Amino acid sequence: MKCIDTNLLGVKVIEPKVFGDSRGFFLETFREDWFKSHCENVDFVQDNHSKSKKGILRGMHYQTKHTQGKLVRVTQGEVYDVVIDMRQDSPTFSQWYGIHLSAQNHRQLWVPAGFAHGFLVLSDVAEFVYKCTDYYDPCSEVSIKYNDPVLGIKWPLSDSEIHLSDKDKQGQNFIDAPRM
């Protein structure tokens, strides 16, 4: 497994070692000892799995209580995954980072607590799987507009191709959103 730093302090790309043979492939998707020494010394308490069609954008989400670190990956299709640094004392506060995650490239992204997170589905269908360091807390959940002009996130599909949940259509502007 390789762990690669990004432009955002604490956010890391993980490239697992994939063993291919005539049957298909094998990879380890998570090892607690490796993760704690290379990424962050945290424990995971909840695993999630979602499936979405092309053009669906889920995000940009975070919780102000029970803040969640998330270890995310794709098991079918491809997404463009984006995180925003919401930590007001961070040198990379308000910056974003995006990466293509797919079932083909097997990449994972470690998103520490204090980041807003979301993804856009680029394939016909995508299945998205992730581990969280704290439990779902809908009362403290915040959704920030994916196309907030202050953030200037460059998404690989146009606004007319992007579909949101009703909740995410009501997303907040970045400048009004609670900082972490």
Ligand SMILES: Cc1cn([C@H]2C[C@H](O)[C@@H](COP(=O)(O)OP(=O)(O)O[C@H]3O[C@@H](C)C(=O)[C@@H](O)[C@H]3O)O2)c(=O)[nH]c1=O
């Ligand atoms: C996230 C979540 C949702 N739910 C329920 C609430 C709701 O009825 C249904 C769908 O919820 P949502 O619309 O919030 O699902 P979704 O838009 O997929 O929310 C997720 O988006 C990605 C980008 C993240 O980073 C996650 O942390 C999470 O916020 O599932 C849970 O029961 N537990 C959970 O942990």
